[in-house]
Amino acid sequence: MTDKTSTDINLSDPQHIECPYHAYQALHQTGGVGRDPNIGVVVAGYDTLAALAKNTEVYSSSITEDGHGPRHMGINPEPVQDDVEEILSHAHPIVNALFTADPPVHTRHRKLIAKALSPRSVRALEPQIRAITNDLIDAFITRGSVDLLPEFAVPLPVTVIADILGVDRADIWTFKHWGDLMISGNIDMLSHERRREVAKAVVELHEYFVPRIEERRQNPTDDLLSIMINTEVDGEPPLTTAELLPIIDQILLAGHETTTNLIANAMLVLLNDPDLMRRLRDNPSDIPAMVEEALRWDPPIQCTFRRATRGDTLEGADVAEGDMVVPLWAGANWDPAVFADPERFDIDRSMAKPHMGFGFGPHFCAGAELARIETRIAFEALLDRLDQITLNEDESDLSHLPSFASHGYRRVSLNFVKR
Numbered sequence: 001m002t003d004k005t006s007t008d009i010n011l012s013d014p015q016h017i018e019c020p021y022h023a024y025q026a027l028h029q030t031g032g033v034g035r036d037p038n039i040g041v042v043v044a045g046y047d048t049l050a051a052l053a054k055n056t057e058v059y060s061s062s063i064t065e066d067g068h069g070p071r072h073m074g075i076n077p078e079p080v081q082d083d084v085e086e087i088l089s090h091a092h093p094i095v096n097a098l099f100t101a102d103p104p105v106h107t108r109h110r111k112l113i114a115k116a117l118s119p120r121s122v123r124a125l126e127p128q129i130r131a132i133t134n135d136l137i138d139a140f141i142t143r144g145s146v147d148l149l150p151e152f153a154v155p156l157p158v159t160v161i162a163d164i165l166g167v168d169r170a171d172i173w174t175f176k177h178w179g180d181l182m183i184s185g186n187i188d189m190l191s192h193e194r195r196r197e198v199a200k201a202v203v204e205l206h207e208y209f210v211p212r213i214e215e216r217r218q219n220p221t222d223d224l225l226s227i228m229i230n231t232e233v234d235g236e237p238p239l240t241t242a243e244l245l246p247i248i249d250q251i252l253l254a255g256h257e258t259t260t261n262l263i264a265n266a267m268l269v270l271l272n273d274p275d276l277m278r279r280l281r282d283n284p285s286d287i288p289a290m291v292e293e294a295l296r297w298d299p300p301i302q303c304t305f306r307r308a309t310r311g312d313t314l315e316g317a318d319v320a321e322g323d324m325v326v327p328l329w330a331g332a333n334w335d336p337a338v339f340a341d342p343e344r345f346d347i348d349r350s351m352a353k354p355h356m357g358f359g360f361g362p363h364f365c366a367g368a369e370l371a372r373i374e375t376r377i378a379f380e381a382l383l384d385r386l387d388q389i390t391l392n393e394d395e396s397d398l399s400h401l402p403s404f405a406s407h408g409y410r411r412v413s414l415n416f417v418k419r
């Protein structure tokens with residue numbers, strides 16, 4: 001990119017990770033497109049990003065250049081080291097699927113997932129999600145304090161996803177471990193040692209799921225895994241094991257850390273705005289609007305990635321073939337041309353255009369309905385059962401996880417009075 005007027009930003013700068021919104025505001029003052037010299041072109045302008053997201057021919061989700069599928073080796077251009085390749089050689093062959101696939105492959109995968117995660121089937125899970133939520137609250141309610149992430153916001157979505165996939169709840173902490181490693185391998189700069197850990201997790205995940213896939217092929221049940229394995233779309237053959245493995249791993253990892261961070265990010269908003277907390281407690285029907293505004297104002301996924309398949313120009317900025325292009329979904333949510341006073345948290349704002357907290361276009365979050373329901377139920381139950389919620393500052397660590405792509409607090413410890 002040669003444009004001299006565009007804004008440079010450093011996504012990996014610890015200050016940016018703490019508060020990325022200043023950089024987005026600066027980008028909006030110069031047309032909404034800029035560059036991170038270590039990563040590539042960054043796009044925060046709402047309309048530019050909306051057009052980019054739909055243009056899958058030029059902006060590909062298959063970001064690995066070496067012809068392999070998503071091997072979770074991070075976004076650094078450094079070649080995968082030999083000892084890491086050796087570990088990965090024990091994994092099932094990996095192909096691009098769903099999140100890392102482009103049309104027409106993506107379209108086929110998406111149809112299958114749409115069926116398995118349809119709003120109807122997700123809404124049917126509501127009683128189960130409520131039961132999981134209340135069980136978690138039961139475990140700490142008499143104590144008057146809770147370490148929100150490990151005791152509530154982490155186990156809630158991981159348990160739900162384990163149940164949906166039809167795998168043993170006893171394994172949820174293993175999933176959490178794999179998910180954490182793989183999400184960093186999708187979106188962060190990884191050290192050599194971290195790449196080794198991620199590669200081992202890929203192999204373990206495959207060893208765990210391949211026999212379960214085979215079993216569901218022989219004896220289907222009504223769980224998501226069985227539906228994904230056995231559904232045929234438009235007369236095309238069902239998904240192969242090689243296609244299923246990356247899709248399962250995307251659902252596992254997209255299905256937990258995101259919702260976890262949304263719950264904690266939204267809780268911080270309420271702690272800082274007691275009037276809003278009171279309003280939601282008195283009017284639980286306002287909770288969905290709060291959840292949407294939290295997804296706009298402080299979303300758990302700040303950005304993902306695309307790779308330019310050919311040269312292009314975005315708002316006067318040159319994009320070269322092969323450039324990494326970063327859709328800053330959270331940046332678009334702070335575009336003042338679309339969201340008036342974007343820094344104001346306002347659950348009554350009318351959104352003429354949808355927020356991009358779940359992305360936009362063909363890759364729009366496949367789990368959006370599930371995430372919305374989980375977060376709504378989480379706040380309905382917390383506000384119904386916990387009174388006088390306050391932050392325990394001594395026990396909390398409100399610095400952010402070291403990722404510019406996913407955005408969440410390290411530790412949120414609460415005191416409360418049982419209602």
Ligand code: HEM
Nearest residue numbers: 098099254255258259262301304358359363365366367371
């Ligand atoms: C608050 C929670 C969540 C947030 C903020 C979130 C955010 C996103 C975003 C921004 C994308 C777009 C990626 C892109 O275009 O590059 C995405 C895609 C995706 N999400 Fe979510 N997500 C959440 C929860 C979930 C859940 C619960 C699941 C699964 C059960 C899920 C599964 C997926 C999948 C499979 C994709 C890829 C879809 C495709 O490529 O067609 N997400 N998500």
